[in-house]
Amino acid sequence: MTTTADRAGRPGSTEGLRRQNTSLVLRSLRQLGPATRAELAKRTGLAKATVGVIVAALEAADAVTELERTGSAVAARGRPGVPVALSGRRFLALGLELNVDYVSVAVLDLTGTVRLSASRPVTGPGDVSALVALARWARAEAVGEAHDLVAAGVAVPGLVRGDNRTIAWAPNIGVTGESLAAAVEDALGCPVRVSNDANCAAYAEAHHGAAVGVAHALYLTGTVGIGAGIVDRGELVRGGAGFAGEVGHMPIGDSTARCGCGRQGCWEASIGLHAVLARVGMTEVETPLATAALLAGRADREPAVVDALAEVGHSVGLGLAMLASVLDPEVVVLGGFFVPLGERVLAPARAALDARLAAPAQVRPELRLSTLGIQAAALGAAEQAFSRVFAGDVELA
Numbered sequence: 001m002t003t004t005a006d007r008a009g010r011p012g013s014t015e016g017l018r019r020q021n022t023s024l025v026l027r028s029l030r031q032l033g034p035a036t037r038a039e040l041a042k043r044t045g046l047a048k049a050t051v052g053v054i055v056a057a058l059e060a061a062d063a064v065t066e067l068e069r070t071g072s073a074v075a076a077r078g079r080p081g082v083p084v085a086l087s088g089r090r091f092l093a094l095g096l097e098l099n100v101d102y103v104s105v106a107v108l109d110l111t112g113t114v115r116l117s118a119s120r121p122v123t124g125p126g127d128v129s130a131l132v133a134l135a136r137w138a139r140a141e142a143v144g145e146a147h148d149l150v151a152a153g154v155a156v157p158g159l160v161r162g163d164n165r166t167i168a169w170a171p172n173i174g175v176t177g178e179s180l181a182a183a184v185e186d187a188l189g190c191p192v193r194v195s196n197d198a199n200c201a202a203y204a205e206a207h208h209g210a211a212v213g214v215a216h217a218l219y220l221t222g223t224v225g226i227g228a229g230i231v232d233r234g235e236l237v238r239g240g241a242g243f244a245g246e247v248g249h250m251p252i253g254d255s256t257a258r259c260g261c262g263r264q265g266c267w268e269a270s271i272g273l274h275a276v277l278a279r280v281g282m283t284e285v286e287t288p289l290a291t292a293a294l295l296a297g298r299a300d301r302e303p304a305v306v307d308a309l310a311e312v313g314h315s316v317g318l319g320l321a322m323l324a325s326v327l328d329p330e331v332v333v334l335g336g337f338f339v340p341l342g343e344r345v346l347a348p349a350r351a352a353l354d355a356r357l358a359a360p361a362q363v364r365p366e367l368r369l370s371t372l373g374i375q376a377a378a379l380g381a382a383e384q385a386f387s388r389v390f391a392g393d394v395e396l397a
């Protein structure tokens with residue numbers, strides 16, 4: 001397994017062309033499923049002989065495997081074709097999330113199958129040692145000697161520079177610079193990229209969750225911090241500096257509420273987990289999802305909690321109306337603690353959204369709840385780690 005940095009050939013060279021052709025075959029198998037060599041040639045536009053050489057090399061590397069012969073696909077000379085599929089036996093990617101009150105991990109194989117996922121509460125924000133311990137545990141548990149760890153990703157609630165390594169600003173966890181990437185690299189022994197948590201979760205929802213098949217989607221985190229991930233046709237929209245989606249600090253909601261960033265009036269200070277708990281006089285337990293489940297139980301018994309959640313939903317809707325007017329998403333996926341609260345937040349959010357859309361011609365985006373749980377960002381970080389393979393930057397054969 002090598003990277004472009006290990007090769008002298010530029011993208012336009014013979015070596016670079018071979019890598020790009022290989023990535024075409026890998027992407028086709030991942031996105032469209034198993035196919036014969038003849039079908040892969042049609043899908044990718046490559047010559048059948050080229051596809052045959054690529055598949056042979058990938059098979060030797062245990063990246064693809066032949067399936068049982070069927071009579072449904074016929075090769076050029078009339079012999080039944082043999083479908084090939086991605087193999088999950090050898091190559092893995094690992095994703096992590098470092099958040100205020102928990103750390104998470106997810107391990108994916110090349111087929112996109114989740115091999116392991118877990119979350120652990122932490123005692124304080126930005127607990128890098130807990131994240132490193134979780135990374136080492138996951139490597140021993142899921143990778144071991146039988147697999148190759150291609151790459152890893154770490155999701156954080158903050159701004160990450162375009163080098164996918166340097167944390168520029170993360171007030172809720174107090175971690176900046178490249179130290180986090182270096183610590184995880186040292187623990188795992190593979191390349192590590194760092195990404196915004198909302199971007200990672202949005203990427204996961206687009207490839208595994210509630211936004212699969214949606215061309216234009218917006219993901220809204222539901223943790224202590226509030227951020228957004230913007231997905232267009234399965235790919236993230238990151239903006240000029242890579243900071244797109246930092247919506248938690250828009251001046252929406254209670255103008256007197258103090259935010260973790262030090263300012264007043266941020267959206268996060270009205271709809272973030274700590275803000276919601278302060279409204280109902282409740283303290284946090286373990287993860288945001290576990291806390292929200294208890295809060296939902298209180299709402300079943302206490303009208304005052306129902307009213308407080310309706311106010312939160314209204315504030316959610318106001319912010320989404322602004323974002324919908326700018327981004328025009330088809331679907332908005334709400335994750336984290338919003339999921340257990342469900343319609344208690346979604347119903348008032350829809351009402352506020354309807355009331356604030358400027359023109360009757362505007363279509364209200366469909367509001368959906370995340371299907372991936374607290375591991376969404378870690379899963380997205382693992383999927384993004386594999387993206388270098390499917391882009392041809394990391395060579396498996």
